[in-house]
Amino acid sequence: MRHALELGEVYRLLEPGPVVLLTTVRRGKPNVMTMSWHMMVEFEPPLVACVVSSNDFSFAALTATKACVIAVPGVELAEKVVAVGNCSGREVDKFATLGLTPVTEEGVVPPLVGECFANLACRVVETRLVRQFNLFVLEVTQAWAEPGWETRKTIHHKGWGVFAVDGGLIRLESKMP
Amino acid sequence: MRHALELGEVYRLLEPGPVVLLTTVRRGKPNVMTMSWHMMVEFEPPLVACVVSSNDFSFAALTATKACVIAVPGVELAEKVVAVGNCSGREVDKFATLGLTPVTEEGVVPPLVGECFANLACRVVETRLVRQFNLFVLEVTQAWAEPGWETRKTIHHKGWGVFAVDGGLIRLESKMP
Numbered sequence: 001m002r003h004a005l006e007l008g009e010v011y012r013l014l015e016p017g018p019v020v021l022l023t024t025v026r027r028g029k030p031n032v033m034t035m036s037w038h039m040m041v042e043f044e045p046p047l048v049a050c051v052v053s054s055n056d057f058s059f060a061a062l063t064a065t066k067a068c069v070i071a072v073p074g075v076e077l078a079e080k081v082v083a084v085g086n087c088s089g090r091e092v093d094k095f096a097t098l099g100l101t102p103v104t105e106e107g108v109v110p111p112l113v114g115e116c117f118a119n120l121a122c123r124v125v126e127t128r129l130v131r132q133f134n135l136f137v138l139e140v141t142q143a144w145a146e147p148g149w150e151t152r153k154t155i156h157h158k159g160w161g162v163f164a165v166d167g168g169l170i171r172l173e174s175k176m177p
Numbered sequence: 178m179r180h181a182l183e184l185g186e187v188y189r190l191l192e193p194g195p196v197v198l199l200t201t202v203r204r205g206k207p208n209v210m211t212m213s214w215h216m217m218v219e220f221e222p223p224l225v226a227c228v229v230s231s232n233d234f235s236f237a238a239l240t241a242t243k244a245c246v247i248a249v250p251g252v253e254l255a256e257k258v259v260a261v262g263n264c265s266g267r268e269v270d271k272f273a274t275l276g277l278t279p280v281t282e283e284g285v286v287p288p289l290v291g292e293c294f295a296n297l298a299c300r301v302v303e304t305r306l307v308r309q310f311n312l313f314v315l316e317v318t319q320a321w322a323e324p325g326w327e328t329r330k331t332i333h334h335k336g337w338g339v340f341a342v343d344g345g346l347i348r349l350e351s352k353m354p
Contacts, residue, residue, distance in 0.1 A: 009336075015213050016333035016341055017194010034353070036192050039216035041228055041310050049226055049312065051218055075347075082349040128305055129314070133218050135226060137310065156193035156333065156343070159186075161351030164193055166333070167344025170252075172259040174338030176211070 005118065005143040010046040011177075013072050013118050013145070014038060018154030019081055019163070021071040022052065023102070023110045024061035030102050030111045032094050033058045034085035036157045038070070043177065046140040048122065053134050057089040062136065066124035067109050070140075071116035075153045075165050080115070082161060108142060117152050118145040182295065182320040187223040188354075190249050190295050190322070191215060195331030196258055196340070198248040199229065200279070200287045201238035207279050207288050209271050210235045211262035213334045215247070220354065223317040225299065230311050234266040239313065243301035244286050247317075248293035252330045252342050257292070259338060285319065294329050295322040 014020070023032045033056055041047035048070065052059050062068055073081050083098050095102045101114030105121070112119040126137030146152075153166040191197070200209045210233055218224035225247065229236050239245055250258050260275050272279045278291030282298070289296035303314030323329075330343040 012336035015194075016335050017192075037216045037218065039214045039226065039228065041214065041312060047310070049216065049310075051216065078347060079349060082351050086350075086352045126306065126310070129303070133224070133226075133303070133314065135218060135314075137306070137312075150335070153344075154341075155347070157353075158193050158327070158346070159189035159354060161349045161353070163347050163349070164330075164343040165345050165347060166341040167330075168342050169335070170255060170332070170340050170342060172256060172338045172340070173263075174259050175263045176334075177337060 001146050002144045003147070005145040007046050007140060007143060008044045010120060010140050010143050011040045011043055012150070014048060015040050016154065017156055018072055019157050021073060021081065021084060021113055021116060022058060023069045023071060023113060024058045024065065024067070025110045026061035026064060030095060031058055031061060031089035032084055032100065032113065034081055041137060047125070048138045048140060050136055050138065051134050052136060062124065065109065068122050068138065069108065069110045069112055070120040070122060071113035072118040072154065073116045075155050077115055078155050078163060081155070112144065117149050118143070178323050179321045180324070182322040184223050184317060184320060185221045187297060187317050187320050188217045188220055189327070191225060192217050193331065194333055195249055196334050198250060198258065198261060198290055198293060199235060200246045200248060200290060201235045201242065201244070202287045203238035203241060207272060208235055208238060208266035209261055209277065209290065211258055218314060224302070225315045225317060227313055227315065228311050229313060239301065240307070242286065245299050245315065246285065246287045246289055247297040247299060248290035249295040249331065250293045252332050254292055255332050255340060258332070289321065295320070295326050
């Protein structure tokens with residue numbers, strides 16, 4: 001069901017601000033974390049800024065390998081997404097424990113998340129603000145999505161486990177992409 | 178109706194990824210733009226990263242004055258928010274043309290937007306990634322919100338004038354702030 005997504009479409013997945021998952025792999029061990037602090041920086045090639053705390057187990061893997069996958073979960077995964085955020089890859093294999101499927105794509109080292117409706121393979125392209133702010137800039141090099149991704153409902157974190165779920169869509173005449 | 182908001186609460190407004198307005202002032206002339214590319218960088222003091230394109234009229238004001246206000250509009254302002262994005266402060270006084278109210282707060286130079294349910298006074302604290310990525314890091318120094326801000330519905334841009342409107346809220350046991 002997963003098909004390649006044109007890179008020029010990637011911003012339409014992240015600009016709305018959904019909670020996403022971020023996967024990394026280090027020494028053969030895949031890990032996944034929950035992330036809400038991300039934004040688009042450029043349309044194409046798509047650049048994404050994100051904050052991965054140096055307290056997060058994923059920080060070392062991201063810094064060392066400069067590779068990650070951003071996976072976009074639909075609202076139906078909300079409980080698993082929160083569970084991912086409530087434990088650490090230091091202690092558990094989160095994919096196995098939480099029943100998420102690591103999917104290997106050719107040429108991409110961190111796993112995609114099989115249950116997510118979109119996956120973005122990224123490499124770190126800018127690290128000047130990592131030391132002070134834990135802020136990475138990523139380039140999305142490959143993207144995949146399931147049919148109907150444009151209207152999938154996502155979740156948006158409002159603090160302390162409260163999430164707004166996408167409701168209806170409105171369309172207004174905009175000159176902006 | 179507007180009251181001071183504790184700075185530790187600011188992330189709850191921006192982390193969900195709403196479309197916001199950004200105001201600046203230069204040579205006595207206030208301006209306002211629409212912005213979707215922003216993210217939290219730190220809880221407290223609240224730090225926010227954002228992209229303001231060097232093509233935007235606001236870029237020069239932000240660079241020169243290092244001051245802006247981020248205003249959060251509810252869904253009822255959606256048409257005005259898109260109209261703000263469809264014209265340039267080079268050509269029009271957007272506040273007057275679009276019927277938005279610039280509000281002066283003591284000690285804050287850019288105007289708040291009277292119609293928005295939350296307003297965040299910011300100063301630029303990091304510019305190393307401006308030249309290459311148009312990426313600014315802001316510190317929120319003062320914040321205001323209307324009562325009930327926690328449940329106001331916002332809009333999230335999915336590209337080409339399509340917006341997801343917040344629907345219901347869900348609450349899940351999270352260890353994360």
